[in-house]
Amino acid sequence: MDVVRAEDAGAAAGTGERRPKRMPRAVRERQMLDAAVRIFGRRGYRAASMDEIAELAGVSKPLVYLYLNSKESLFTACIRREAQALAEAVREGVDPALPADRRLWEGLRAFFTHTAEHPDGWAILHRHARTRGEPSAAEVAALREGITAFVTELIQAAAREAHGGPGPAEREVAGLAQALVGAAESLAAWANTDGSVAANEAAATLMNFAWAGLGNLMAGHRWSPAER
């Protein structure tokens, strides 16, 4: 569904045309990005070939270069698009009127739902972008920071709402958020692999995890090697 072959799109009224139809640039560009996300996501940056991408997009290679300049810049464009889509999905999944714990829950669910529905895009962000040098890495780091910040803030808010008081120390929350996001990413991969584990379940697991950890944190209960 991500990728639509030009033949499908252009095959109007049984003309039997073999050449891809002329299409406005914006449409073609989207097709190319769709194809690129798919190939990059499955193969990784280096193993993906522009030939394959062009073919999947249903256009000739020069057109890909004409519109997207280079492999590197095509990859960056993929990252940017997928990162935005993910960020937006999370943002839109959250109703700001709800209490913080519900917001956290819904954010997690939106995250899992979106990554499950866009496994290639998610693979690009999660696995492949980190390998590349600056341009892409920066893009992804920004996304991750955005999400981490979002989570950090939710945790703080939830802590205040649930327990009153000033909330836990900045640093501790940062670690918690980091762990939470990492766990989410890992669970996303797990959930995507194992078809039977749905977004809801993953979100619930994580929420339990987070909620309890948070509660302990607030209550000052910390496990430490000496304690027992």
Add this chain to the structure above:
Amino acid sequence: MDVVRAEDAGAAAGTGERRPKRMPRAVRERQMLDAAVRIFGRRGYRAASMDEIAELAGVSKPLVYLYLNSKESLFTACIRREAQALAEAVREGVDPALPADRRLWEGLRAFFTHTAEHPDGWAILHRHARTRGEPSAAEVAALREGITAFVTELIQAAAREAHGGPGPAEREVAGLAQALVGAAESLAAWANTDGSVAANEAAATLMNFAWAGLGNLMAGHRWSPAER
């Protein structure tokens, strides 16, 4: 420190020889694996070149092929070695005489310590191996399953010890372990990036996280969207 240029290692008894000394196969193989881990870890599979690996190992390319057959099999060898090393580090870091929560704690610490000390090997296992087809992926999946099983078992034991009773449901623990490993991986990256956050702190954060989640799970306290 991982990688030792052959010249250094082989310069015996001031012969003034410029060519790398003849060395027993085992030594040469280790040099090659060291080099390969470094290059694969930093560049990824596709972007790593056999030329670069051979040069870093201080030998000619044909020798690499003589000993390790192909790029693919060299990569697999790297994965196997690094996976074993990691598994062993975790196993050795744990004293079986201790109570379960201490064992969990020490396992986590060993994990973080080892990955921090072998970033290239860790990158291979964590980032690059997944991209490759079967041979490598299987290897890593085995490692991951091993660790997950180990953690699962520790959790079960800890739960029994701490709370009595039969322990939580298999499935829930699987999700928990998965999340825990993901969080650990994420924290490992965080800890490695941000120099000031040492293995200890990461382990502590995670332990708090896990412990509380676990307690809740045992006590039947679960967060659920309807609850509030």
Add this chain to the structure above:
Amino acid sequence: MDVVRAEDAGAAAGTGERRPKRMPRAVRERQMLDAAVRIFGRRGYRAASMDEIAELAGVSKPLVYLYLNSKESLFTACIRREAQALAEAVREGVDPALPADRRLWEGLRAFFTHTAEHPDGWAILHRHARTRGEPSAAEVAALREGITAFVTELIQAAAREAHGGPGPAEREVAGLAQALVGAAESLAAWANTDGSVAANEAAATLMNFAWAGLGNLMAGHRWSPAER
């Protein structure tokens, strides 16, 4: 100054139009040739791209093809135009009423002045046209022959005027003229590079050169290896 962007030329009466105005074919063609001369002159035939030329001319590529058919034929058109311009400049710089030595002098001056003012056109004629196959080479050969003939004739005339008699042998004069033109080309490059050497000076150097050689020729003084 050679090249005028279409926007500047066509921006009439504040219409606010962004598209290049419709213009009579002759004007468009001149814009294209201006752009082509600039690009060809600076990059050489192969390294010049039709894209760049079209962009500099401020039109779309298909229009260039519509008016000038192909890269090859565009190049030929450039050569033709620049060759004519140079020939004309030399012809117009010479007053036929003057004695032959003055005519030669003025021809040289006109040559240096024109080439200095049209470095790109000169580069096309002098450097790039020779590399191409027949169509262009012939065009340039014609120019060169024209100039050489012009010079040959001047030399003959000057010889007659200065010394009386039938003038030197055809063949010798051909060599002399060839050398003179070559020297002129070389001096043109030198004069263009070293800003301080103006057309006048270059012409003077050459004139001295030629005049003396000519005198010797007439007087039958020839250097020969055996002579000393």
Add this chain to the structure above:
Amino acid sequence: MDVVRAEDAGAAAGTGERRPKRMPRAVRERQMLDAAVRIFGRRGYRAASMDEIAELAGVSKPLVYLYLNSKESLFTACIRREAQALAEAVREGVDPALPADRRLWEGLRAFFTHTAEHPDGWAILHRHARTRGEPSAAEVAALREGITAFVTELIQAAAREAHGGPGPAEREVAGLAQALVGAAESLAAWANTDGSVAANEAAATLMNFAWAGLGNLMAGHRWSPAER
């Protein structure tokens, strides 16, 4: 004669081998340079293809890259080799024991002889190198400066020997030498094109030219527009 196909060189004792024989690097490198000079000389830098060069050299393209790194650097190597060869030919053609006018004569003859015998190398130096950016241009500029300096010095010496006194002004001699070298280059092209004009004749023409111009210079006879 410049280029030797590997088949010829390697076909020992009627083995009928079709694959090019293994050869020491130095030999292969020379073959590649021979081929490259030929192709670059005939087509120019851009129009020359590495494919064609490799084929003419009788090796595969990767080997060319292995030994000579890139098209650019192959081109530079050609320039360097041909420039050195030419400079050496001129240097070796001149007997330092002879008087200056004879030395000039012999230098010119050697120049014409060498360029006539190595038309492709000469084309590279004279026509194609100038088009390319720094690396090549610098190399050629150095050659040209070397030759110009050589000629300048000869002129000064000849002037002193022939006429006594301090010799003409630096600046005038520079112009003269520049013109002389340009004329020589032009005559070389002429001589090479028109088979019937041999090195001797070209050298003689030029020598007459130079000698007379020099005499005039020394005697203070200068043509000037006002003079007549």
Add this chain to the structure above:
DNA sequence: AATGAATGAGGATTCATTCAT
């Protein structure tokens, strides 16, 4: 009169891999 959309063909460069010694 003018252009946005599109491509076939080719060119430089790299890489995993193999011989012959």
Add this chain to the structure above:
DNA sequence: TATGAATGAATCCTCATTCAT
């Protein structure tokens, strides 16, 4: 045990040129 010599097969990218409007 070890290597210098060599290559088939991609891969990224560019360019002259055309078509449909």
